[in-house]
Amino acid sequence: MLAAKLSRAVFNFTHGKNLVYNTCWEDPRLDRIALKLTESDRLLVITSAGCNALDYALDGLERVDTVDVNPRQNALLELKLAGIRQLDFETFFELFGRGRLPDWNTIYRESLRDALPQAAREYWDKNGKFFHGRGRRPSFYFRGSSGFFAWSMNAYVNRVARIRPQVERLLEAQSIEEQREIYYNEVKSAFWGPKMEFLLRRDSTLSLLGVPRAQRRQLEKFYPGGIAKFIEDRLDAVFTKLPLKDNYFWRVYMTGEYTRDCCPEYLREPNFARLKGGLVDRIHTHTTTILDYLESTSQTYSRYVLLDHMDWLAEHHADILQRQWQAIVDHADDNSILLWRSAALQVEFINPIEVQLGGETHTLGELLEYNVALAAELHAKDRVNTYGSFDIATLHKNSPFAASDDNNERTGATEDSVSHGALAHSG
Template identity: 55%
Template sequence: MVVERLSKTWFNLVHGRNIVYNQCWEDPRLDRVALELTPQDRVVVITSAGCNALDYALAGAGHVHAVDMNSKQNHLLELKQVGLKHLDYPTFWKLFGKGSLPEWNEVYPSLLRPNLTSDARKFWDHKGILFRQGRRKSFYFRCTSGTFAWFVNYYVDRVAKMRDAVNALLAAENVEQQKSLFEQYDLAKKLWKPMIKFAMRRDVTLSLLGVPRAQRRQIDEGYPGGILQFVMDRVEAVFTKIPLKDNYAWRVYLTGEYSPEACPEYLKQDNFERLKNGVANQVSRHTNTMQGFLEGQSEPITRFILLDHMDWLSKDPAKKILTAEWQAIVDRAAPNARVLWRSAGLDGTFINPIEVSIDGKKKTLKEILSYNDRLANELHPQDRVHTYGSFCIADIRR
């Protein structure tokens, strides 16, 4: 219990006043297939960095509600939306494609600041340094998850001295080349030195990645070899089994920037024009819990994207929060609403025993969720991020 309290205290210190995620760590290409979005869809998603909320709007959703307890994540999404509306494409690309805008002091006061809400303005008045070059050259080497990426790059460049190998992998034309290069450079041995193995077992390190102890426990209890082996296996799979050519999630953390060929959809020039011309307005921001947001809504929701946050609530006493959240989901769900979520655990159906009330009767989630295991099992191995143990797609049947 002492370890649990210390871990929670550290996690809160790390994340309490920070942008935690400077890019989304879920692959929206899978979500587009699973969600089958139409203009009739009303979507709710946990904001994270906002990349995927914009992606769902581009994919054709009628409206996307981006909800996050951390107001800073919504400030980041707001900066993207304001930038889309008021910047030209080259400037926007510098800001979020390169992660660095040297002319921030000229662009921000004239084009961005006047169009931000008061809370976001107060935040970015003090946080413009995140986009100005310094010892850390990029926004993607800053914030909480970016700090971890910066340490990784320091290790790659200064300790393991494997930058040539990483660059060769990112330039590879196919998976076969990647696998050959991985073996040629003996990356498994170079990467997993004792100091890295030690660090990956520490709650301090995992906190920088936004992994709370409850989620870490899920992996330790369910994965052979625990958290360290899970990470080692996932990294090797990314380098040897999944094409890196368009894997923007890993590219940006290994280089500090995206490339035109490997970037989120909102950063592509054609999509930039669509977003500027109104699509970005189809995304609204809400600083709230998922439960709180849903309880304040009267409009039915057709699509719910819960990321991996249910892992955080998987152990007592937090399970009560998860139960209340699912009651709110069921209460606001349109007929045949669809829910997506990911889990660090190998079985995302750990939520099945949760009971909710429908028409005055108690039912378990197992009774009302119709899982599309075939599609989930087909999509999950294609996940470019590849850091989750399971992926679930389910329709709510009353």
């Protein structure tokens, strides 16, 4: 179909030319509980903006490998790694906490540039202006394609809805009850309406957030009211059911910066010191696909964080998805734990995938044991609240799991079981 081709072209242009994610939109507090991280674990994760790789590293993992096909995402993580190694905490917080560094040119030239690998150096030589703190988008968190979307939404809040004071009071609310009162009485009716619904149904808009057409179609098909209603319900949940005082995900996109009390773990001074003390050296970046990386390495892993990229692969490249899972199985320890998210309310495409193990053919449904109860419990607490489902699975290699019907048919936490969310993030 022409619409599908145009949508893919827009999505590929957005992802092929830009830094897409300037911050991670997956809640690592949930992931760390689900993964049960220990100092002997080796983790493979999609890079995205690198925030969560740094968060996981704080558990003292043996190794963290980040993989992303977009070199700009790895350039961002490399800048964070260089900043941790080279800068003092106050300067680092100005850079990635406030998203601006007025003396960027001097600090970059004297402290950061030579600490970067060549590809990252070339990128930041050209794009250091993201941190200058000037112009119409004065914060780094209003840069990149997702940052442009955030800036646009802030412009709408300021100039169309004219509710900036109400939004600021919402962010400073001291209780769920206060949040709920401000949101329903002063914010929602001014922000949400036919114009916003129209905007959020456009593939071009969603591409800025890294949401491919395949993920939008999942929600249009299975969620009553489609993606616009889904987003409306998710906003309702974030602002009226979850405390905002530590929700740094929404704060940074609504203000362009973090605060000392509301920020990712790597931006807290004691954690910054621990990373600088050696933990940062356990993080390694790779610009390639998960499949190509795994097929080129002998490294094995006990933990995997796969984000939501399988939604797109399942619709467009099922053969690559099968090969990727074979590579994951080949490089996984027995009883490895894997996490993934999806725009789908129920993920149906993983269990039927066939892989070879010990000279025999198995479906993933025979090897994966899903922790449905924990996934539902954690997903209900997700501060981001923008995914349709969340899966936690243990891979049994030495003794294939005798999958029950529930294990095969109902994977992860879904809209049927908890109140949560789903604007997908491909990474």
